[in-house]
Amino acid sequence: MKHKIFSHTSLLIILSVILTFLAAGTVMYNRYDIYMKQGVRDEAAYIKTGLEEDGDVFLSDRVGDATSSRITLLGKDGQVLFDSIENPEEMENHSNRPEFIEAEKQGSGEMVRYSDTLSKQTFYYAVKLKDDQVLRVARTTDSLLVTMLTSFLLLGGLVCVILVIELFLVQKQTRKLIEPINRIDLEHPLEHVCYEELRPLLFRLDQQNRQIQKQLEDLKNAESARKEFTANVSHELKTPLMSISGYAELMMNGMVPPDKMQDFSGRIFHESERLSNLVADIIQLSRLDEKNGETMFEQVDIGELGEDVINNLQNRAVKKKINLEYTGGPAQMQGVRHVLYEMFYNITDNAIRYTPDGGDVKVFVGKLNGKPYFRVEDNGIGIPESEQQRIFERFYRVDKSHSRETGGTGLGLSIVKHGAVLHHAKILLDSEPGKGTKMEILFDQTK
Structure with a gap:
């Protein structure tokens, strides 16, 4: 019972911790993602204002290493004019990028691209400037899966701590649950019902006790009746047999006068008939008792x-x-x-x-x-x-x-x-x- 309680409780706790962790991690990641994207949009708006007021010099003099975001300035034709990470001259034309196309048409555009190799995702936000150039700000973060995987070590430690605490509590609680059951009086189970859930079982146990007790009494009565019946049968059979034997012995020894011979023969016949009826009745009763007869x-x-x-x-x-x-x-x-x-x-x-x-x-x-x-x-x-x-x-x-x-x-x-x-x-x-x-x-x- 203790093993079952521990295994079932452990399974529930582990599932609860994992599901809670996944749910909380997903919610927090999504919230972080929202804040990150909004931060990129705000940063793009700030840089846009600086570019429109100070020109391209704003990117090299003021932005520089002040942000971890990747800043890219694109011309009308998608040519890369500035990039905070790579050499613009070595970069390909970006006119086919979705965020650039959307910014050209609607004034701003954004896109999230995943890197399966690096297990990362990059958020691109592009905004169109007054001179029709396009400013793009990008920030790379870990994917949701990687974020979860990096937290599994913490999760494993947390589960282990919880299981240790659970083992202690389950053992303690199991002892408290089992102790009243061990104290149940099996001969009088309904006198102290420790748990109402056990009442049907204890009721059945009480019924069985009564039935067993009744059967023991019935066995004693049956044994007593059997002994009495055997004694009665022995007595009833012995009486006519002794009479028949006695009369026959007198006749055999010539001790019966000829004029009394018929009387003695009648007595023998009467006793034998009585004996025959007695045996027939005993057989009939046995058949009715055993229900093996016709x-x-x-x-x-x-x-x-x-x-x-x-x-x-x-x-x-x-x-x-x-x-x-x-x-x-x-x-x-x-x-x-x-x-x-x-x-x-x-x-x-x-x-x-x-x-x-x-x-x-x-x-x-x-x-x-x-x-x-x-x-x-x-x-x-x-x-x-x-x-x-x-x-x-x-x-x-x-x-x-x-x-x-x-x-x-x-x-x-x-x-x-x-x-x-x-x-x-x-x-x-x-x-x-x-x-x-x-x-x-x-x-x-x-x-």
Whole structure:
């Protein structure tokens, strides 16, 4: 940063000094040029007056070495009559010189001629006398380029001095600029904002800190949930396996009377079926968690799925003498067919499991305010308010004392929750112990 500031500042300073020098030099040179030309004109007027009063003797007696200007007197035909520097007899005719021609016509004329060899310029001013002779006064000066070049040594010294001063000031100022930045508290960047220009950056940094902190908390929660889930899976799998192993060992050792053989076989079948359902639910949850399963969305009639669910659960309801009532009709939506079926099946199955014999379970499938809608109502045992937020957790059961009797895996409502997330749906729960439960799923689709 310090190097960039110094290099950029140096470039600006050097450019500023050079441009200022060139501009000032040009202005001063032009002003000097104006004064020089006016001086030559004034000098020519003075000599003209002397010549007209005293004649040619004025040039040799009074002018002489009194001026650095070159004085030339020309005849009517352009012949050189007098020259303060060279021998007139050796000089060529000046009748073709522009300043002479202009003076002959208008009374005065001037011209600037450059010498590329000497890098100088000469200003000629000619004025016509009363006797038709022409007086010419000339003064030679350096050209603008030469004037600038001769000053470059001074300019170089000035730039060097300025760069030394600049280096000292830049280092000092850079330290002052960087010091507040180095003192920024990266964990709490918005507490002390040293420069308003940094506020957007510090705001983003603060957001990232919060996001990282949240992710760390989420990782801890996820790790805790994973350990709990692993422990629950191990426990839930071990229970039916131990039952199956125990019953099978008794049968193998001939310790089961023949009249009890069918009962023990039924228990083994019941436990194996429970184990199979548990494994299937675990696989379904894993697919929903990882989103690696079959998530191909298609046009689905949830009214048709509702009828399938009722048909498949009717026998279970009949065994408990539960009145399973279905109402509604066709309702099209985009979804994953088997996931929607699992959601409806699990909610309805739970209602039947936790409703006493002779109770009522009502299922409605259709639309609510133009959106796909599913509802199950029962007059079962209900869910205490303190536990209503936990029923969607894996392996959580409200009625733990009768969990084995109901035969559930404890994963059904967790599958419902994941399916709702997949389909952007809301789950609404209304329940009261002893009076029953109403569970609704409202899908965020209008087609």
